[in-house]
Amino acid sequence: MSNSTAQPDPKHADPTAERADRMKRLSIIPIWNTSGVAEEMGYKARGHVWRWRDLHAEFEEAVKTSLAGPGTERRILLFENPGMPRSAAATPTLNGALQMILPGEVAPAHRHTYSALRFILSGSGAFTVVDGTRADMHELDLLLTPGGCWHSHAHNGGTEPMVWFDALDTPFVSYMRADCFEMHPSKSLEPYTNTVGSYEDIGALGMLQGRTRAQPPASPQLVYKWAAAEAMIQAGLDRDDDDPYEGVVYEYVNPITGGHVMPTIACHVNGFRKGFHSKARRRTSSSLCVVAKGSGATIIDGVKHEWSERDVIAEPAWSWCEYIAYEKSILFRTSDQPILEPFGLARQEDHPNGRQ
Numbered sequence: 001m002s003n004s005t006a007q008p009d010p011k012h013a014d015p016t017a018e019r020a021d022r023m024k025r026l027s028i029i030p031i032w033n034t035s036g037v038a039e040e041m042g043y044k045a046r047g048h049v050w051r052w053r054d055l056h057a058e059f060e061e062a063v064k065t066s067l068a069g070p071g072t073e074r075r076i077l078l079f080e081n082p083g084m085p086r087s088a089a090a091t092p093t094l095n096g097a098l099q100m101i102l103p104g105e106v107a108p109a110h111r112h113t114y115s116a117l118r119f120i121l122s123g124s125g126a127f128t129v130v131d132g133t134r135a136d137m138h139e140l141d142l143l144l145t146p147g148g149c150w151h152s153h154a155h156n157g158g159t160e161p162m163v164w165f166d167a168l169d170t171p172f173v174s175y176m177r178a179d180c181f182e183m184h185p186s187k188s189l190e191p192y193t194n195t196v197g198s199y200e201d202i203g204a205l206g207m208l209q210g211r212t213r214a215q216p217p218a219s220p221q222l223v224y225k226w227a228a229a230e231a232m233i234q235a236g237l238d239r240d241d242d243d244p245y246e247g248v249v250y251e252y253v254n255p256i257t258g259g260h261v262m263p264t265i266a267c268h269v270n271g272f273r274k275g276f277h278s279k280a281r282r283r284t285s286s287s288l289c290v291v292a293k294g295s296g297a298t299i300i301d302g303v304k305h306e307w308s309e310r311d312v313i314a315e316p317a318w319s320w321c322e323y324i325a326y327e328k329s330i331l332f333r334t335s336d337q338p339i340l341e342p343f344g345l346a347r348q349e350d351h352p353n354g355r356q
C-alpha cells in the first residue's frame with residue numbers, strides 16, 4: 001500500500017510547528033516564548049474613558065424600549081475594557097458599571113461574596129438597604145455594600161430616574177473561584193429596621209454602638225457624604241497642600257480601623273486646582289476614576305484621554321498616569337490597592353523625566 005499524499009514528509013516537517021503542537025498536547029508553555037501570553041489571556045487592559053453623555057443616551061433609549069421597561073430589575077451597563085475583549089471587566093480585578101432605576105422600581109435583595117460600592121451620579125428619591133439598614137442615595141455620596149451583606153435598591157420618591165456608578169471586585173473573586181450568590185427569601189426589598197445616619201452613627205462623637213465592635217473586615221459606615229469629601233479637598237487646596245503627582249488626595253477609611261473601606265477595594269478623592277498638571281506616576285494597582293467635578297484630561301501611557309463630569313476613566317496597573325485640570329476638578333477613585341498590600345505587591349514609581 002502506498003503512502004497518502006496528505007502525509008507530511010518527515011524529512012521536511014517544520015520542527016517549530018511540531019514542537020508547538022507537542023507542547024500544546026502536553027498542556028505546557030515554553031517560558032522562552034511567553035511574549036504573547038498575557039495578550040492572549042486578554043489582560044492588556046488599556047486606559048479608557050466611558051463617557052456620561054454616551055451612556056446616558058443608552059439609558060434613555062433603553063427606557064423607551066420594552067427590553068428595559070418598568071419593573072426591570074437590572075438596568076445595568078457593564079464596562080468592558082477595550083484591551084480585554086470578552087472579559088466583561090473594566091480592569092483585571094474590577095468591574096465597573098452604570099445602573100439606573102426608575103421611580104416605583106425595586107432591585108430585589110440578594111447577597112454575594114463580591115464587595116461593591118455605589119457612587120451616586122444623578123437623580124433623587126432612591127435608597128439602598130444593606131443588612132436591614134436603609135441608606136438614602138444623594139448625588140456624589142459613596143455607599144458601601146460589603147461582601148456577604150444582603151442588599152437591595154428601591155426608588156419611591158419623585159419622578160427622576162436614579163443613576164449611579166457601581167464598582168465591584170468581581171473579576172478578582174471569580175478568578176479565585178470564590179463566587180457565591182444568593183437571592184433573599186423576600187424576592188423583593190429586604191425589610192429594614194434602621195435608617196443610617198453616617199458619621200453620627202459611627203464614632204464621630206468618640207462613641208460607637210456596641211454592634212459595631214465586632215470589627216468587620218469592611219467599614220461599618222455605609223454612607224460617606226460628598227459634602228465632607230469636597231470640604232476636605234477644598235481645605236487642602238486652600239492651604240496649598242497639593243502633591244505634584246496626585247493633587248490634594250484623601251482616602252475614605254473604615255472609622256474603626258483607619259484602614260481601607262473594604263478588604264479588596266479602596267476609595268480616594270483627588271482634587272486638582274485649575275491649571276494643575278501633575279507629574280507622571282505608575283502603580284501596580286488598577287483604578288476606576290469617576291469625574292465628580294470639573295473637566296480635564298489624564299495622559300495614560302502617552303495617550304491623552306479628556307474627561308468631563310460623570311465620565312469614568314480606567315487606569316490600568318503599571319500605566320504612567322498624568323493629570324491635567326482645565327478647571328478645579330475632583331476625581332472619585334476606586335482601586336484594588338488592598339488586594340496587593342498584604343503580599344508586598346503595592347508598588348509605585350515616579351517617572352524619571354517627571355512627565356511622559
Ligand SMILES: [Fe+2]
Nearest residue numbers: 110112116151
Ligand atoms: Fe449585588
